[in-house]
Amino acid sequence: MPEPPTSADRIAALEEEVAQLRRAVTAHAVVDQAMGVVVGYARVGPDTAWEILRDVSQRTNTKLREIAEHVVQWPRCGWLPQEVRGALDTAVLRRAAQAGRPLRRPERPELPDRPGRAAR
Known part of the structure; x- marks a missing residue:
């Protein structure tokens, strides 16, 4: 019989x-x-934003928390890893198609895509 746990x-x-x-x-x-x-x-609601983040996590085989950390830093540093950025844009376009919205790439933020690159 196992001993009871101690304090x-x-x-x-x-x-x-x-x-x-x-x-x-x-x-x-x-x-x-x-x-x-x-x-x-992406100009979507919170539920769709959650689905997009989950989709990016699954498609990049990266933990959701890690994807979220990249996305949160994006406006500050103006850069996302290429794989994450591609999966994000694909997920946004997929959700737009499902919602019957025009299929166009979301507007880029005013910040640069990569370190050292000027804003457009």
């Missing part, structure tokens, strides 16, 4: 649970911020 074991388990919850809250906040960027970029 120290229970404290360690609770500390690990608290750490996991903190990471989840942080990741959730970054995803929410990235959704806001996508809403502004």
